[in-house]
Amino acid sequence: xxxxxxxxxxxxxxxxxxxxxxxxxxYEILEAKDGEEAWNAIKKENERIAIVLLDEVMPKxxxxxxxxxxxxxxxxKYIPIILITAFDSTEIxxxxxxxxxxxxxxxxxxxQVVFQRVLNVIELYTYKNNLEEExxxxxxxxxxxxxxxxxxxxxxxxxxxxxxxNHIHRIKSFTKVMLLRYLERHPDIYISSEQVExxxxxxxxxDLGKIAIPDAILLKPGRLTEKEFDIIxxxxxxxxxxxxxxxxxxxxxxxxxxxxxxxxxxxRFDGKGYPDGLIGNAIPLWAQIVSIVDVYDALVSERCYxxxxxxxxxxxxxxxxxxxxxxxxxxxxxxxAQGLLNQTRLALSK
Amino acid sequence: xxxxxxxxxxxAGADISGSLxxxxxxxxxxxKFLKMFSANEEMPLLQIALKEENLQDIITYAHTxxxxxxxxxxxxxxxxxxxxxxxxxxxxxxxxxxxxxQLTARYKEFDKILKQL
Numbered sequence: 001x002x003x004x005x006x007x008x009x010x011x012x013x014x015x016x017x018x019x020x021x022x023x024x025x026x027y028e029i030l031e032a033k034d035g036e037e038a039w040n041a042i043k044k045e046n047e048r049i050a051i052v053l054l055d056e057v058m059p060k061x062x063x064x065x066x067x068x069x070x071x072x073x074x075x076x077k078y079i080p081i082i083l084i085t086a087f088d089s090t091e092i093x094x095x096x097x098x099x100x101x102x103x104x105x106x107x108x109x110x111x112q113v114v115f116q117r118v119l120n121v122i123e124l125y126t127y128k129n130n131l132e133e134e135x136x137x138x139x140x141x142x143x144x145x146x147x148x149x150x151x152x153x154x155x156x157x158x159x160x161x162x163x164x165x166n167h168i169h170r171i172k173s174f175t176k177v178m179l180l181r182y183l184e185r186h187p188d189i190y191i192s193s194e195q196v197e198x199x200x201x202x203x204x205x206x207d208l209g210k211i212a213i214p215d216a217i218l219l220k221p222g223r224l225t226e227k228e229f230d231i232i233x234x235x236x237x238x239x240x241x242x243x244x245x246x247x248x249x250x251x252x253x254x255x256x257x258x259x260x261x262x263x264x265x266x267x268r269f270d271g272k273g274y275p276d277g278l279i280g281n282a283i284p285l286w287a288q289i290v291s292i293v294d295v296y297d298a299l300v301s302e303r304c305y306x307x308x309x310x311x312x313x314x315x316x317x318x319x320x321x322x323x324x325x326x327x328x329x330x331x332x333x334x335x336x337a338q339g340l341l342n343q344t345r346l347a348l349s350k
Numbered sequence: 351x352x353x354x355x356x357x358x359x360x361x362a363g364a365d366i367s368g369s370l371x372x373x374x375x376x377x378x379x380x381x382k383f384l385k386m387f388s389a390n391e392e393m394p395l396l397q398i399a400l401k402e403e404n405l406q407d408i409i410t411y412a413h414t415x416x417x418x419x420x421x422x423x424x425x426x427x428x429x430x431x432x433x434x435x436x437x438x439x440x441x442x443x444x445x446x447x448x449x450x451x452q453l454t455a456r457y458k459e460f461d462k463i464l465k466q467l
Binding site for chain 2: 011
């Protein structure tokens, strides 16, 4: 919506009238004759206000009080304020600027100067607001592009692995379930919702390196020899090598999550995993989570060489330590989340 | 409307041309607010505050009157209110008491002219 309203807040009618006359040919004018009216007008019309011309000393609420609320409520991001004052000390002027106003205008008004200053500030904010909207659009587009790339790459891996459909989407959803439950129990760890989304997308990339493993080994139906297994193990580092070449992942944070998950989703809490033998929480949380949900998904899914296990049994095997060692904290999160994991699985198999 | 109307004000030291510019040459509007000024509520309140030596109120009312008189181009009054505000902010009640009689006299003079407009 175009911002085409100037709010003039001053308790003296004459001051309002002069300002109104300066702007009324170009802007719609709203007048407030005390602090309370001014604040109500801001709350009601904040989407239409181009600028607030705020008198400092007003009955009911002082300009400074309004400023404090104004900045606390985020309006200041989109609406500039010019302070109007009859004080002529530099100290007062500086105090105004410190409180965040865009400009300070002194009485008596110099109409042309007031006009130009107000217009300059409005123009600046219009530009800034447009720029912010543009950045928001671009960021959204970038995120969408990144997600498409991840989706494409991980689908290739899934296809190549001849894995049952939806494995990567299940891993993504399980990761989210586990991560959110984990964060609920650890208010000391702050991961933003945007970061949660990135981690879940990165989880889809965990087996990226398998693209580089020869078919003869990757798809071998029988038991792997030790040498063959060593080659399989290289998929962790291979995944990172591929990531490094994917320069379009220019979101550093997303890259880092992908990197950690590709590289360390086969580490074990007791240090007996690969490729680096990291111990305990030296393994990033997101890699630990992908690791445990990868095992869970393998157990509850059917493979050519095995039947699907009932989820309760899978959870039992994992928590009893039959499928590797995991952090006790994650095991307890998994126990608590087992119902939700199963619901997620059923929803995705439809 | 003829500008001669404003001559007595001009003689008393008011800035007529600057004020008309401020009112975008709208003489009628300027006149309206000049008349409103002669009926303002703040001057009597300032006088009470001066009598009671209530510094906070003195600053508040003088500050309002300063803004309005400034916008109306009543320069001599604007300057006196200005001095009161500044002295008030410096907690200098003695200085304010010195200015008070000048203000009373000047205000009376302007009030008389304004009432005849």
